[in-house]
Amino acid sequence: GAVVSQHPSRVICKSGTSVKIECRSLDFQATTMFWYRQFPKKSLMLMATSNEGSKATYEQGVEKDKFLINHASLTLSTLTVTSAHPEDSSFYICSARDGGATEAFFGQGTRLTVV
Amino acid sequence: GENVEQHPSTLSVQEGDSAVIKCTYSDSASNYFPWYKQELGKGPQLIIDIRSNVGEKKDQRIAVTLNKTAKHFSLHITETQPEDSAVYFCAARYNNAGNMLTFGGGTRLMVKP
Numbered sequence: 001g002a003v004v005s006q007h008p009s010r011v012i013c014k015s016g017t018s019v020k021i022e023c024r025s026l027d028f029q030a031t032t033m034f035w036y037r038q039f040p041k042k043s044l045m046l047m048a049t050s051n052e053g054s055k056a057t058y059e060q061g062v063e064k065d066k067f068l069i070n071h072a073s074l075t076l077s078t079l080t081v082t083s084a085h086p087e088d089s090s091f092y093i094c095s096a097r098d099g100g101a102t103e104a105f106f107g108q109g110t111r112l113t114v115v
Numbered sequence: 116g117e118n119v120e121q122h123p124s125t126l127s128v129q130e131g132d133s134a135v136i137k138c139t140y141s142d143s144a145s146n147y148f149p150w151y152k153q154e155l156g157k158g159p160q161l162i163i164d165i166r167s168n169v170g171e172k173k174d175q176r177i178a179v180t181l182n183k184t185a186k187h188f189s190l191h192i193t194e195t196q197p198e199d200s201a202v203y204f205c206a207a208r209y210n211n212a213g214n215m216l217t218f219g220g221g222t223r224l225m226v227k228p
Binding site: 044049103105 | 161
């Protein structure tokens with residue numbers, strides 16, 4: 001299957017700082033990328049959907065000013081958690097899909113810990 | 116919107132036995148049903164998927180069945196091995212560009228050696 005690379009895999013940051021997570025599609029053009037958040041022992045919760053070159057569409061209850069998503073190219077999307085707080089600590093996962101394909105492939109996930 | 120229910124939430128089997136995980140969906144327009152395996156600390160990995168124009172698909176020890184009338188689909192793992200232990204998620208989507216997957220709640224499968 002296609003490869004989606006997410007970086008970093010783990011990050012620890014101080015409260016009030018911002019953290020950027022990158023999601024790259026390595027061998028296909030990701031016209032659509034999805035960002036999920038996963039709490040321990042829970043399912044994936046969709047945060048936002050982004051199409052290359054367009055503004056992201058956020059799910060209800062997700063603060064777009066706190067979780068900044070940029071999808072400036074067909075192979076890269078970034079999620080920036082701004083002014084992070086301990087409650088933002090979670091596992092964040094990206095997914096990418098080529099518009100002409102059915103399958104969506106996931107990155108390895110990023111474990112964010114805010115101290 | 117779509118709603119996907121997954122059962123059981125945990126499943127323990129003996130090595131070599133079969134495991135079955137079931138999901139139901141609510142939106143009859145959904146036509147794509149993937150299954151993902153997630154190991155601890157990693158992202159979900161697509162293991163098999165099925166589209167609504169077929170009723171069954173098999174890939175070695177893994178098979179998926181789909182009943183469109185009843186709106187449910189199942190994952191079958193035969194001859195389970197300890198390395199099959201993971202969390203499995205079903206999902207459903209209407210196959211249109213940009214549409215997101217709706218996930219089930221997940222099943223923690225434990226295969227005892």
